[in-house]
Amino acid sequence: FRKSLEPNVEKLRGPVLNEIAQRFVSHWGLNFTTKDVSSLWFLCKQEASLLNTTSQACALFNSYEVGLLEWADDIELFIVKGYGNSLNYRMGVPLLEDVIQSMEEAIKASEDGLAPGSYEKARLRIAHAETLLPFSCLIGLFLDGPEFEQILQERPLSLPPRPPQKRTWHGSVIVPFAGNNMLVLQRCPANDNSSSEYFVQVLHNEHPIRVAGCGNTDFCPFEVFKERIAGPHLKHDYDVLCSAER
Structure with missing residues (x-):
């Protein structure tokens, strides 16, 4: 491919x-x-x-x-490796499934009142840039709102513009040496403006980053993250993706 x-x-x-x-x-x-x-x-x-x-x-x-x-x-x-072809990043579907599953298990443990330390607090995955970059694309990082809608529809994105035009796609920023993504599940008291109690915060290279698929916010309600960001990708089966002729 x-x-x-x-x-x-x-x-x-x-x-x-x-x-x-x-x-x-x-x-x-x-x-x-x-x-x-x-x-x-x-x-x-x-x-x-x-x-x-x-x-x-x-x-x-x-x-x-x-x-x-x-x-x-x-x-x-x-x-x-990036947004140039949807197959590039949909190879990361099993990782995204694992993230959603681990968060659901943590929420259930919290709701069941399990004692701290009796359930998994973190799940670490070590990989190369060839994994980190597709996963970053899978959750829609370094995009604006219209571009996020395009990837959900599997429509190709325009190539990053040639200098001196500005662009948000910089490989040295997205996948530097020791690059990393963190998806943190936060529990916050619900208020009048939100019925959600659990939020997903995304950090890229230890810095909070706004998520285009969640209104460019720092904290995305877990159900919104699951349905709007992860859901459209999780309909794909990894084995089918990898066996398809391209």
Whole structure:
């Protein structure tokens, strides 16, 4: 499946690498190829991420070139692992089922008056970016309201715009090293404005994030989260999704 998406990625990345290779040839007077540019960009990212160093490989690129290359990386993430195809993120359906089940069990334990410590307080899952990114898309992070409606209808989203236009889709923000999502079930006293007592709070990389599918609020009533955000995805069967011809 991923192989089938690569030509679409290359159509967008190729011109960027070609443009920067030509700029390098003009500026440095050396015969740089697109492969050279790609390798130097990879080295730049590793040095910046792991060593906090931008004075070596990264110094070869100006701010315009960095912006273009970041966008090219973001496009690849979007098409191959993100909102570019609904199958990308619906692979995370079993994880979402597990989240809903664990929260329902916690609510039942609380309603039954079980003593603290007698039921599960947290469920931890360790995975790579290839799991974290689809799950973030599954619950509609980094979207506005109309875009959220589009993914519920399995309609493709527009690609992130090329610089200098602004975009919300940044791979370095969505899946950095040690990236994580937390879905926290909160119990709050019901008031006149809400009949719900249980709320879901989503944190991305330890920071609260507003959920487009819940009116861009920080706290989403559990039943709303279950029905509006999880429900449309949970109608899909994982085995059927993975066996379908694409």
